[in-house]
Amino acid sequence: MNEFTSLTHLVKRIADSTVRRLSAYLRFLEDFENRGLSTISSEELAKRGGTTSAQVRKDLSFFGSFGKRGLGYSVPELAGRLREILGLGREWRVFIVGAGKIGAALAQYRGFRQRGFTILAAYDNSSDKIGKKLDGVAVRDIEHLERDIQREKPDIVVLTVPGDQAQKVVDRVVKAGVRAILSFAPTQLHAPADVAVKTVNMAMELEGLSFALTNRD
Amino acid sequence: MNEFTSLTHLVKRIADSTVRRLSAYLRFLEDFENRGLSTISSEELAKRGGTTSAQVRKDLSFFGSFGKRGLGYSVPELAGRLREILGLGREWRVFIVGAGKIGAALAQYRGFRQRGFTILAAYDNSSDKIGKKLDGVAVRDIEHLERDIQREKPDIVVLTVPGDQAQKVVDRVVKAGVRAILSFAPTQLHAPADVAVKTVNMAMELEGLSFALTNRD
DNA sequence: AGTTGTGAAGGTCTTCACAGCG
DNA sequence: CGCTGTGAAGACCTTCACAACT
Known part of the structure; x- marks a missing residue:
């Protein structure tokens, strides 16, 4: 694979864990950019990301050869490549469905805008909320x-409705053409294979901690 | 392994993915309990959880043999076993650090109390917030x-401070004796190996969706 | 000399497939 | 006969280790 490899027909399926790490590397690189540093080694990236230098190089190798042997990676170049790989070179249009506390917290979250995610509108079924604004949304x-x-034509729907309504909303937005959903409902969602669904499940995370605390040696 | 196997000295390290699925199975079982159903097969659990029956049986097999061949699993019994395995048979004491929008959303989240997580207090450095209440907290x-x-002596600290303050707070609470942290900060956290840290990173999830939408065939 | 890029090895997790039991 | 429990196989992911290059 060389630097001209098109990202639109990847040879191998990329693991979720790899994508998450790329996202983390980008964050460190932006830190480095802000501090004016110009090169970074896989070892330094690894230390920050809690992984190994071999893992960093392997992750990047799926997409091309971005480094210089003996030197490392150019910080701005690698950051640019990662943005391109992650699809952050464009605006992503977002609807929030559910204007409760979590919806409100997301509406004001600066991380969205910083990365090119534009919140177009929020939706709710309560007449108390309809017509109001949620931090400008x-x-x-x-x-x-x-x-x-x-x-x-939003690209992504962020779901913050109660669990018992989540699947119904998924069915509705998928039927209407949405192909990516980020859900905060504590339920398993079912969607066609061509719809990307991510779920953030607080209950599950807490139970994971409970398990970890319970099953210590 | 038999039904008397102690959970306190597991033979094998249990994968994170397994724990997450156990958490999901418990949710379905509670659904079934409420509907008064008494037995369930690994196949039914799998369908609901978006996995396979072999996976369900394998996940459970790490902890014992809870089913009856030819019949399936007793819903209340398996639910009880899972609660025990996940450490949900007791109260977990929680501090929330960071009384911003996300902290507020968590303070009112019913899922905490339902599963035995008691929020003792929230912390902030803003005099506007100190002394006030966050949904009763x-x-x-x-x-x-x-x-x-x-x-x-809280068991768990939920971190909802801005990213640039997160590591400092981790260091403080770890030093004070906390051994489990659930962070919502979009930064990589570093903590000793005996401290369980889970991070919910919205930015990462969104970038995962961006990647998925960008790299389609 | 120093660091990348990568096949190969090693390890972990999932799926298969069937013996065993109810 | 039906469904569980589980070794074995297979798929996937991480780590090793070194040739290749600057």
Whole structure:
């Protein structure tokens, strides 16, 4: 694989864990960029990311050869490559469905905008919330969800509705054409294979800690 | 391995993915319990959890033999076993550090109490917030964090401070004796090996979706 | 000399497939 | 007969170790 390899037909399926690490590397590189440093070795990236230098080089090798032997990686170049690989060179349009506390917390989250994720609108079924604003984001009637998806073509739907309504909303937005969902509902969601679904499940994380605390040697 | 196997000296290290699935199985079993169903097969559990029946049986087999051949699993019995395995048979004491929007969303999250996680207090460094309540949870001065950890012995600290303060807080609470942390900061945290750290990183999840949307066939 | 890029080895997790038991 | 429990096989991911290059 060389530097001209197109990202649009990857030879190998890329592991989720690899993508998560690339995301982490990018964050460190941006730190380095801000501090004006110009090169970095796989060893330094590894130390920050809690992994090994071999892992860093392997992760990057799936996408090309970005380093210089004996020197390391150019910080701005590698950051640029990672942004390109992760698809961060464009705007991603986001709808938030569910204007409760978590929806509100996300609406004001600066990380979205910083990375090119634009929140177009939020949706709710409560008349108390419809028509109001959530940190500058308009809350609309969930009745109009399908219509608005067709009109405004969001790329990603962030789901912050109660668990018992989550699957219903997934079915609706998938039918309307959405192909990526980030859910905060504590339920297993089912969607067609061509829809990317990520779930952040607080209950599961807490139980993971409970397990870890319980099963110590 | 038989039903008397002690959970306190597991033969094998249990994979994180296994623990996450156990957590999911428990949720389905509670659903089944509420509907009054008495037995369930590995196949049914698998369908709900988006996995395979072999995976379900393998996951459970690390902890014992809970099923009846030809029949399946007793719903209440298996639910009880999973609660025991996950360490949910007791109260877990939680401090929230960071009383911003995410901290507030967590303070009101019902899932905590339902599973035996009791939020004792929240901490912040802003005088606007100290002394106020966050959905019934008192907000205290972060100055008193170490003193209060020693007094009230929380099992888990939930971290919802800005990224640039997260590592500092980790160092403080670890030094004060905390052995489990759930962080919402978008940074890599470093802690000793005997401290369980889970990180929920929104930025990473979004970038995972961006990658998935970008690298389709 | 120093660091990358990568086949090969090693380790972990998932799936298979069937013996064993109810 | 049906479904579990589990070794063995297979797939996947990480680590090793070194040739290749600057």
